Amino acid sequence: MATETKKTATKATTKKPAAVKKAPAKKAAAKKPAVKKVAPKKVAAKAAPKKASPVKKAAVKKAAAKAPSSKTVTFRIKRGEQVDGAFEARHEDFKIKYDDSTTVLQGLEMIKGEQDGSLTFRRSCRASICGSCGMFINNRSRLACKTKIKDMVGGVKENMNVPASGNIIEIEAQKNQPVLKDLVVDIQPFYKKVENITPFVQEGAETNADVDKTSFEQVNMVSNCIMCGACYSDCTAMVENPDFLGPAALAKAFRFVSDPREGQKTDRLKELSEKNGVWDCTRCGMCVDACPKGVAPMEAIIKLRTRSMNSGVTNNPGARHAMSFKKDIATWGVLNEPVMLLKTLRHNVIKQAGNALNLVRKGKIPNPLPFDHKVEGLNEVRDIFKELEKNPIDVETRAEDTGPGAG
Numbered sequence: 001m002a003t004e005t006k007k008t009a010t011k012a013t014t015k016k017p018a019a020v021k022k023a024p025a026k027k028a029a030a031k032k033p034a035v036k037k038v039a040p041k042k043v044a045a046k047a048a049p050k051k052a053s054p055v056k057k058a059a060v061k062k063a064a065a066k067a068p069s070s071k072t073v074t075f076r077i078k079r080g081e082q083v084d085g086a087f088e089a090r091h092e093d094f095k096i097k098y099d100d101s102t103t104v105l106q107g108l109e110m111i112k113g114e115q116d117g118s119l120t121f122r123r124s125c126r127a128s129i130c131g132s133c134g135m136f137i138n139n140r141s142r143l144a145c146k147t148k149i150k151d152m153v154g155g156v157k158e159n160m161n162v163p164a165s166g167n168i169i170e171i172e173a174q175k176n177q178p179v180l181k182d183l184v185v186d187i188q189p190f191y192k193k194v195e196n197i198t199p200f201v202q203e204g205a206e207t208n209a210d211v212d213k214t215s216f217e218q219v220n221m222v223s224n225c226i227m228c229g230a231c232y233s234d235c236t237a238m239v240e241n242p243d244f245l246g247p248a249a250l251a252k253a254f255r256f257v258s259d260p261r262e263g264q265k266t267d268r269l270k271e272l273s274e275k276n277g278v279w280d281c282t283r284c285g286m287c288v289d290a291c292p293k294g295v296a297p298m299e300a301i302i303k304l305r306t307r308s309m310n311s312g313v314t315n316n317p318g319a320r321h322a323m324s325f326k327k328d329i330a331t332w333g334v335l336n337e338p339v340m341l342l343k344t345l346r347h348n349v350i351k352q353a354g355n356a357l358n359l360v361r362k363g364k365i366p367n368p369l370p371f372d373h374k375v376e377g378l379n380e381v382r383d384i385f386k387e388l389e390k391n392p393i394d395v396e397t398r399a400e401d402t403g404p405g406a407g
Helices: 002-066 106-113 151-152 190-197 215-221 230-234 236-240 247-257 263-273 288-292 295-309 317-332 337-363 378-390
Strands: 071-084 086-097 133-139 142-143 168-172 179-181
Touching: 071 106, 071 179, 086 106, 106 133, 106 168, 133 179, 133 215, 142 190, 142 230, 142 288, 151 168, 151 263, 168 378, 190 247, 215 247, 230 247, 247 263, 263 295, 288 295, 295 317, 317 378
Parallel strands: 071 168
Antiparallel strands: 071 086, 133 142, 133 168
C-alpha cells in the first residue's frame, strides 16, 4: 500500500509541470500577430519620402530660378557725429545684395553686421509698430523697416512719393531735429512738444458721461500714431518756425479734444489757438504723405481750427483771417486783401508797413474798393453760402473701430 501511494504521488507531481509548460506556449503564440502588424507600417513610412522627392526638387528649381541673387544696390549714407557742439558730416557708400523682399532696414543691418559695425541707427520691432527706424530715405521721411529696396530702386507708379532712384539709395537722419550720430537724432525736443499739449484726459465741466462705441470714431484715426517723427521731419512750417508745435503733437491734441471724457475742451482749444499752434500750419500736406499709419495730421489740425471757432475762440489772427476770408467771398465773390490784412492783424498791421510800401512800388496793391471788382455769377455764389448755412456739411472724418474688440 505504501508503495502504491508513492507511485500515485509521483504521478501527480510529474503531471503539474506539464500543465505549467503549456500556458507560456499559448502566450507566445498570441504575440506573433502583433509583430506581423508592425512590419507593413514601416514599409509604408519608407515609401512616402520617395514619392515626395520629385515634387520637392521641382520646387527648389523654381525657387532657384526666381531668386535674384545677383541684384546689388548702393546705400549712400550721410554719417557723422557731434564734435565740439557741431555736427561733422560725411557721406559713405556701401554695396549690398538684395531680393524683392529685402527692406532698407535689413540692408542697414547687413552693413552693420558684415561691413562696418560702427554704423549707428535705431530699430526695434521691424514691423512698422514702434516707429524707431524713421529715417530720411530718398528725400522723404520713411520707416526703414517698411520701405523695400526694390521700390526705391524701381519706383512705385501708384505713389508719386516713391520715384525710381536707380541703384543708389540716399539715406540720412530725419530733418528738423538735432543729429547725435549717423542716423540717430535727439528726440527730446519732439517729445517735449507732445508733453506741452497735456497728453492725457483731464477732469472738468465739459466731461460727457454718455460714452458708447461710436463716441470714439474721431479718436480711432489719430490713435494710430506711433510717434515715429516722420511728419515732424517733413513739416515745412517747422523749417521756418522751430517753435511750431508740429503735426504729431497737434494730432495728439485732437485725440483729447475729441474724446467725450475730456473735461477741458475749450481751454485746450484756446491754448492751441495761440502762437505756434494750429494757425501756424501752412497746410502743405507733407505730413499727410509722410505718415506711415494714415493718421493724416493736417486733417486733425483743420478740425481743431473748426472746433475752436465753433467754441467761440475767435480772438486770434488765424480765426480772424478765416472769418474775413469767408465774409469777403460770400459778399463780393473775391478777396479784399488790404482790408482782410487790417482785420486779421488789427493794430499790429503797422509792423507790415515796410512790406506794404514795397508792394506799392511794385504796383501789387489791389484796389481796396470792393465794388470795383465785377464777379460773374455772384448771385450763385451767395446762394451757395445761404444753402450751406441752412444745411451745413459734416466735414468731420470718422474711422470705425476695426480692432480686436470691434463688433
